[in-house]
Amino acid sequence: MSLPFYAIIMAGGSGTRLWPLSRQTRPKQALKLIGERTMFQLAVDRLLPIMLPERIIVVTTGDLVEQLSAQTPGLPRRNFVIEPEGRGTAPVIGLGASYAKHLAGGGTVVVACLTADHYIKDVSKFQSVLLAAATVAEGGQIVTLGIRPSFPSTGFGYIQRGEPLAMAGGFAVYQAKAFKEKPDEAMAAAFVADGLHSWNSGMFIWTTDRVSAEFSRQLSETAARLAEVARTFDTPGMSETLRRVWPTVPRQTIDYGIMEGAAEVAVLPVDIGWSDVGSWASLLDILEPDEAGNVLMGGDHLTFDTTGTLINSERLVAAIGLSNLVVVNTDDALLICPRNRSQEVKRVVEKLQQQKRNGYL
Amino acid sequence: MSLPFYAIIMAGGSGTRLWPLSRQTRPKQALKLIGERTMFQLAVDRLLPIMLPERIIVVTTGDLVEQLSAQTPGLPRRNFVIEPEGRGTAPVIGLGASYAKHLAGGGTVVVACLTADHYIKDVSKFQSVLLAAATVAEGGQIVTLGIRPSFPSTGFGYIQRGEPLAMAGGFAVYQAKAFKEKPDEAMAAAFVADGLHSWNSGMFIWTTDRVSAEFSRQLSETAARLAEVARTFDTPGMSETLRRVWPTVPRQTIDYGIMEGAAEVAVLPVDIGWSDVGSWASLLDILEPDEAGNVLMGGDHLTFDTTGTLINSERLVAAIGLSNLVVVNTDDALLICPRNRSQEVKRVVEKLQQQKRNGYL
Numbered sequence: 001m002s003l004p005f006y007a008i009i010m011a012g013g014s015g016t017r018l019w020p021l022s023r024q025t026r027p028k029q030a031l032k033l034i035g036e037r038t039m040f041q042l043a044v045d046r047l048l049p050i051m052l053p054e055r056i057i058v059v060t061t062g063d064l065v066e067q068l069s070a071q072t073p074g075l076p077r078r079n080f081v082i083e084p085e086g087r088g089t090a091p092v093i094g095l096g097a098s099y100a101k102h103l104a105g106g107g108t109v110v111v112a113c114l115t116a117d118h119y120i121k122d123v124s125k126f127q128s129v130l131l132a133a134a135t136v137a138e139g140g141q142i143v144t145l146g147i148r149p150s151f152p153s154t155g156f157g158y159i160q161r162g163e164p165l166a167m168a169g170g171f172a173v174y175q176a177k178a179f180k181e182k183p184d185e186a187m188a189a190a191f192v193a194d195g196l197h198s199w200n201s202g203m204f205i206w207t208t209d210r211v212s213a214e215f216s217r218q219l220s221e222t223a224a225r226l227a228e229v230a231r232t233f234d235t236p237g238m239s240e241t242l243r244r245v246w247p248t249v250p251r252q253t254i255d256y257g258i259m260e261g262a263a264e265v266a267v268l269p270v271d272i273g274w275s276d277v278g279s280w281a282s283l284l285d286i287l288e289p290d291e292a293g294n295v296l297m298g299g300d301h302l303t304f305d306t307t308g309t310l311i312n313s314e315r316l317v318a319a320i321g322l323s324n325l326v327v328v329n330t331d332d333a334l335l336i337c338p339r340n341r342s343q344e345v346k347r348v349v350e351k352l353q354q355q356k357r358n359g360y361l
Numbered sequence: 362m363s364l365p366f367y368a369i370i371m372a373g374g375s376g377t378r379l380w381p382l383s384r385q386t387r388p389k390q391a392l393k394l395i396g397e398r399t400m401f402q403l404a405v406d407r408l409l410p411i412m413l414p415e416r417i418i419v420v421t422t423g424d425l426v427e428q429l430s431a432q433t434p435g436l437p438r439r440n441f442v443i444e445p446e447g448r449g450t451a452p453v454i455g456l457g458a459s460y461a462k463h464l465a466g467g468g469t470v471v472v473a474c475l476t477a478d479h480y481i482k483d484v485s486k487f488q489s490v491l492l493a494a495a496t497v498a499e500g501g502q503i504v505t506l507g508i509r510p511s512f513p514s515t516g517f518g519y520i521q522r523g524e525p526l527a528m529a530g531g532f533a534v535y536q537a538k539a540f541k542e543k544p545d546e547a548m549a550a551a552f553v554a555d556g557l558h559s560w561n562s563g564m565f566i567w568t569t570d571r572v573s574a575e576f577s578r579q580l581s582e583t584a585a586r587l588a589e590v591a592r593t594f595d596t597p598g599m600s601e602t603l604r605r606v607w608p609t610v611p612r613q614t615i616d617y618g619i620m621e622g623a624a625e626v627a628v629l630p631v632d633i634g635w636s637d638v639g640s641w642a643s644l645l646d647i648l649e650p651d652e653a654g655n656v657l658m659g660g661d662h663l664t665f666d667t668t669g670t671l672i673n674s675e676r677l678v679a680a681i682g683l684s685n686l687v688v689v690n691t692d693d694a695l696l697i698c699p700r701n702r703s704q705e706v707k708r709v710v711e712k713l714q715q716q717k718r719n720g721y722l
Contacts, residue, residue, distance in 0.1 A: 302709055302713075316693060318709040321698055331676075334688075334695065335681075338682045351663055
């Protein structure tokens, strides 16, 4: 690898799937779900052994920037860029890549576009994968990280692989033949069975030259707006310019806006213990359950004849005779549901939105 | 009825069966479990239509006296008598009866010995029953209130009735043939089937003459100690005397100490919607469930596909897909268990006692 290697951590957004612990002002990436580090801290920790802190760029919202910056005192404060409002992943990545190029003094660099709120169990393998992907990206490819599906999920997009393209760092890289939306159950089962499909992790690695070329070609209006912002990078006018320009940037995701219309896209299928931590139940899979199959987080707990249950509470919880439940107890709200229905927490959040009970959101 | 009618409400004791809401300093009688009145307030409310407040005596602990007195501003403060420590129900009733006689100026009165933490649905029938029992008690009987068993409980003592004794206020009164301990399941089933057994409600009505006679005969040491206390009633030395004498009073329950050895004991079998509120599940029977069969107490609740569940919480509770659970959420502790295991809360309390976590007790 000859080009400098940068990362863009997308740390905006406010998930509701871990309500009542996750809130608008305290989204998943800011929470300690796995051990004593927040999801965002873990995302940074994963990079530090292979990347200088000065090369880790965080794009987040104004609400979160102080919180996240305080969580990672090792990252320069100037590396935190604010997206004034959510406009989809495409503008975020365009902005981050442009800023990376600026920080690098204007030369071409490789940028890894990464998420702030996903879990990766096998960190050292992930680091090897990133470095391998970077070498392939230097050759001009957009390298997407595909996750080997562990079950026929209908909640993820899939990437279909085509012909083998290269070996890098011991990993096989394939041509990405197609990006597929979230499939129905039958299609998901077929994807898993054919061995050619990976989950789309939302992580990819490319050069800033490639970013510029794709944005100019496919999202020219966005490219023009971002160029306007780029002229003010590191000047006092930057935040004012961002606030003025950003709302005029077309909303777009990177998958629709760039990936689906791009040639020379590669997929690097990996098995790194990845999880999007998309529900409370997912933590029962990620974390080490005790002998009874329970995951007991925070506070203290007295359990009797209780199995397969996740409890997250700072206060004392006494559980008798529970089976496969999720219990999340915060200062102001308590969620209880069966483990296999924890994704239905969105019904609660929708109800609270309808009732305009913003304090709970 | 020609004698003055007094009541002794036994309001000491600290149950643990409604943990985590009930605590040593906030036992069941002090809690609002049914509507906006505490169990103790309800016990007093039931009496006021048939009894002067000056004739309602409350025997309770030093810990609770201020709390309970504040809950019933209509009762004279001098009517609250403190039992310095738990010595069983016999000394409490002896003390209360002696104090009733004192308040009455030394003449004979009828005293109804009542509980502070039980629920009675049919209050007007209960009032009629009390008045009927008082007329029978004037004739010298100890009249116990028997509850028609609604199921073969192994948690209550039973009273077997013998020959009919009298009709009073439309109620049949029988000779009490035997007091039986908590039976095993087969015996409980037989008791319910034979139609001759009632649950022992722990409520009974007798004259102070009868009280004096029985204590002198059966619990002479207790009688002597109580006489020592009685000499200081309403004097500055009363509380000091109580504190000194009380620990020397033999521990004894009224059933063992008096009832089992007494002749001329009657039982008045009644059906008044009585419950000892002995578990959280009992509230699912007592209170009116909503259309889904849930009882939602305190705070606010968002329930989805949830049935047969009791929730007691001051904070927001979101329940998805729950069935026949008990959820009790307090400032410092949360209990969750299946409805049919709510009596196992004692396991939690025992554990906390072992761990000497007194703040939770």
